[in-house]
Amino acid sequence: MAVEHGHLARAAAAILCLLIFHVAPSDSHSQARGSGGSGTTTCISRERDALMSFKSGFFDPVGLLSSWQGQECCEWKGVRCSNRTGHVVNLNLRGNYIYDVHDFLSLSKGGMSSSLAALQHLRYLDLSGNYFNGTSIPVFLGSLQNLRYLNLSFSSFSGRIPSQLGNLSKLQYLDVNQNYYYDSYNLSVVDLAWLEGLPLLNNLDMSGVDLSPVLDWIYMVNMLSSLRVLRLAHCGLTKTVPATLKSNLTHLELLDLSSNLFNTSLEHNWFWDLTGLKELHLSYCKWHGPIPEELGNMTSLEVIDLSENGLVGLIPSNLENLCNLQVLLFEQSNISASIGEFMDRLPRCSWSTIQVLLMSQTNVTGKLPLGVGALGNLTVLDLSENKLDDVLVKEHFSGLLRLEHLDLSYNSLKMSIDPNWVPPFRLKMVNLHSCPVGPHFPEWLRWQTNIDTLILANTSLVDVLPDWFWVTFSQASLLDASDNMLRGSLPKNLQHMSVDSIYLGSNMLTGQVPQFPINISWLDLSSNSFSGSLPSKLKAPLLAMLLLDNNQITGTIPSSMCQLTGLMRLDLSANNLTGHVLQCLKQSDNNFLVSDTNSADQFGSSMHTLSLRNNDLSGEFPKFIQSAPGLNFLDLSYNRFSGALPNWLPEKLPQLQILRARSNMFSGPIPKNFSCLGELYYLDMASNNISGSIPWSLSNLKAMRDTSKYVAHLAYEDSMAVITKGQTRDYTFKVYSLVVNFDLSCNSLTGQIPEEISLLIGLTGLDLSSNQLTSKIPNKIGDLKQLQSLDLSNNKFSGEIPSSLSALTYLSYLNLSYNNLSGPIPSGPQLQTLDNQIDIYIGNPDLCGYPLPKNCSASTNDAEQSVDHENGNHVVPLHLGMGMGFVVGLWTVFCTMILRTVWAAAYFQIIDNLFDKVYLWVPTACARLMNKTDDDAT
Structure with a gap:
């Protein structure tokens, strides 16, 4: 059955469309957007005029309505008429607004023309995937009382959903999903009482519509006894309903309540009574606690999505009767058990039916059991970011004949696989990021010619990058072998490859930088040993990121770099580049070089990051960045x-x-x-x-x-x-x-x-x-x-x-x-x-x-300043007095000693005694002074 959530939805819608066409084969053709009718039906003029009036309100960039001309509107693209009455019964104008920048209709002015109200025999109306510019869903749609199918999804409507839609008593399919991954709550309702007027409704999708004001939502939905598909993802629902509710939804096969904030235990909820469910989507709802054993009663289940919640523990042990399981999504659940225990609880009767097993970030441990290889119909296996520790051998994979998607990244899983082993599967995606795969490059990948995504980053590869790498993966979209120790050189020319992204940074690659793949968007060859000059002709019109930093590239930046007008990030730092930085100037009509800073296709116009650090570049401040209004990182150092x-x-x-x-x-x-x-x-x-x-x-x-x-x-x-x-x-x-x-x-x-x-x-x-x-x-x-x-x-x-x-x-x-x-x-x-x-x-x-x-200190500063001031005022008189006193005293002593010898002898005896006292006093005074200095410092 379906492999992923989105695919399942589209598959269900497609089956329902086929059923609708089958019940009324005489009124419409089975083709969705093919050529018109058989040519035998005559268009009713008032309905043709209504369609032309409807067309006039749209901007049609690629001519999706270019066939809408002439008299026979029943032959126009997307229009189907009844072979019996000639009335328009089918209008299929599905666009592709979300995925294609051209393939959709855009409302050019005002709201949608009410002219469609004239198509009273219309049974099928699909306006999904177009751009209605935030206008309201037209009230007149409630007058098209023969409608069985109404699809307004992904069309940028806003405002309240008109309750007049409740007049469409024959409606079986209603889809107003507003693509909540891009827009949030552009549509809303205040109540759902109008659903009572839709007794035949079997498919209801209101995902992305704000239902938070509707506290009785489950009771309103419970009236729709014919309902088979109910999608209410990301509707702002918070209130849960107890298991005591008597469910009237006995025919319900698909229930999607994902991305609501119930924030309660998963046990004791009303939906565990819906034992006929085939698909149960309960992701991103902040459920917590264990997975209830009531799951074992839902024997019709094919899809179980309990990912991104706070659930704890293993799946219940009573699932032996769930023999139809195809898709199991348990990402970011805290299983906290061995992978062997988990496998033991999977019902053996479903091992041949399981197609998708997603268990990323579930805290599973232990060794990968060989039983995984017994899941013969498995197409997707994701065990990434766990605590698995094992050596993988070919027996782990020998039974996976249909495997297309393998993600074992961020585990401690080594590989011991015979290089001559030829796998029985053809992978489209393999992610072994941060698994110790090396030292040798895995030879078994040589036969995986269908690879679209290959991730071998940080896998302990110490080897020469094999020549067959560029041949085997020439049609891949993403190749990542960064953060290894890969040696060797790259082919001189990679223009033959269709690859979108190449990440080979942080290796030991040598040689010259090759000619880029023509469709490349992201190229990382940083932190290698590339040398020589850059290619003189750089042809990569879609290139958005170019990382060539930390190499040994020489020469100048080629002028052809100016043709890479879509670059968002350019890093040429830590090389040996010389010369002036390119100016990327355009030629004017007068043959003068000018900077076309207003041109959207000018080099730099998309740039956010530019690093030219650590080269030998010269000249003035680069002028080409005048064309980069979105630049937020600039490094010229x-x-x-x-x-x-x-x-x-x-x-x-x-x-x-x-x-x-x-x-x-x-x-x-x-x-x-x-x-x-x-x-x-x-x-x-x-x-x-x-x-x-x-x-x-x-x-x-x-x-x-x-x-x-x-x-x-x-x-x-x-x-x-x-x-x-x-x-x-x-x-x-x-x-x-x-x-x-x-x-x-x-x-x-x-x-x-x-x-x-x-x-x-x-x-x-x-x-x-x-x-x-x-x-x-x-x-x-x-x-x-x-x-x-x-x-x-x-x-x-x-x-x-x-x-x-x-x-x-x-x-x-x-x-x-x-x-x-x-x-x-x-x-x-x-x-x-x-x-x-x-x-x-x-x-x-x-x-x-x-x-x-x-x-x-403050006191010392004050004393010193006072002494200095006093000394400054009295220094001259003091010195003069001291000089005169010294002269008078000296001559008095000399004269006395000359006149009296006895006095002279007595004088010198006094001097001797004074010297003896000084001789004893000086050492003592010095010691005291030293002690005082130490105390002051302390």
């Missing part, structure tokens, strides 16, 4: 770009979030209008020749003033090297999207830090080091509460360190070294926890206080 920073950046790149241009030769001032880059939260212009002052207007950078760190657009980069806290760190996108950085270090900036910088309260990193900035550090710098890293070293700042720095509780890196700062170092627990304390303040000789050895 570590090149030789020069010239002034462009003033057009805010106007042309309004979505720019990350700008890295460090280690180039840009010069001149920072444009003041950079403040208009409202989305910019990461600015790194370090290590250039930028001069002038820091514009105060940069304080208006909105994204840096936001502490929520919300990132408006995904920047696509997997990781980025961020220089912060004095180190280079690789951050993943999820991490560096939280890094709000402002780095203008190693330039020639002068003047002072604008006081307004304190308004950038979202900053986590601020680096203005190695410039020529002067004056004081702004006192309000402590308002930057999110700062984790602050570097103001190697400038000419003076004055005291703001005490507000001690309030930065997230600060883990600070550098204020080599300035002219003075005064005491602020105290605070956060500053004292920083590493390399002395290094933070070195090169500022006038700073004092902890952690420096220089003391600067």
